[in-house]
Amino acid sequence: MAKTGPRLHAGGAGQRELNAALSGREPDHGSLAALLRQSGLKLTPQRHLICQLIENSDGHPTAEELYESATAVMPSMSLKTVYTTLNDLAALNAIRLVNVGTGGFRVESNLEPHGHLVCRMCGTIMDIPVNPAIEEELAVPPEIEFEVEQREVTLRGLCRSCASKQGEGAGA
Amino acid sequence: MAKTGPRLHAGGAGQRELNAALSGREPDHGSLAALLRQSGLKLTPQRHLICQLIENSDGHPTAEELYESATAVMPSMSLKTVYTTLNDLAALNAIRLVNVGTGGFRVESNLEPHGHLVCRMCGTIMDIPVNPAIEEELAVPPEIEFEVEQREVTLRGLCRSCASKQGEGAGA
């Protein structure tokens, strides 16, 4: 939805345009694409596109969603490449892959500590702040001896639009 | 002849043991089996067995684990029946089905509020207490309008035995 990015508009044979747009461009410093290249992996057009789509997404796209956006602009993109790239990015800690129980995993591009709201009807995910003081409190009883690497806070329920849909059914 | 106990149809081979255990016994009040019956669903031998296996489990069995235990005693049990029964129990709020990202879901038989430790290597889940005061703090920004039904706290990392295994590898 952001118009500030490179113009990758679809249309018949978009591949040439795409390559033109990509060739000779340094990926922005700090971007996913830059991280990929710095890691030694090749920055292919497929990977570059996937990185851009993640950065322009609502923040928690699924592999399938990225795939559909990608094929609109690069019809040859394979779903396997999407998965591979996401796994590569996750291995670099450039993204995280979170499973909130809505089927497949979702890309988490917000690496700051935060929590999630998950709608049980439509699967939408939204970020919420989590007071760092709380994170501190989420400790493990010492007798359990568990090496914590990551903390997750997830609130499940109904988003506004799903709640109103359900309200209609019951109330009217 | 009106027996006090449920009239449990005879099954195939391998069921004698089970029927002996079940015959003439009311399911304990408050048990999963009792909840099933109270709900109007029939308390079949399959369902009763699954309920018992859940109650005797470590607290977070997978459907597959329950299926394997079940077939040991009732070889005709189908995996589909396990899934169906788990979904029935979940619909009655007798259990919850939680997805901690370790493949399939797991049965959660502890309905008290608590958090989870999940080992990323072996998938083991352990319960941990979560300070109720923290639960309170996990609120939704008012502008988001989200109807929270459930709160989840999950800590990921390495359990003691997996951490020591990994330590070996690095040290040697």
Next chain:
DNA sequence: CACCTAATTTACAACGATTGTTACTTACTA
């Protein structure tokens, strides 16, 4: 630039987890 080679992508099969379908059993009822 033309070429080389390892990395990558693709098409496609396979997989694990779960659900749909449907015929067969069983439980309860009239």
Next chain:
DNA sequence: TAGTAAGTAACAATCGTTGTAAATTAGGTG
């Protein structure tokens, strides 16, 4: 006893994801 509703088992199908192997390409070399 047959009738009806519920439940089970066998099996196929689905979804999300990964494995495989052949074809393609990126990025360096002369």
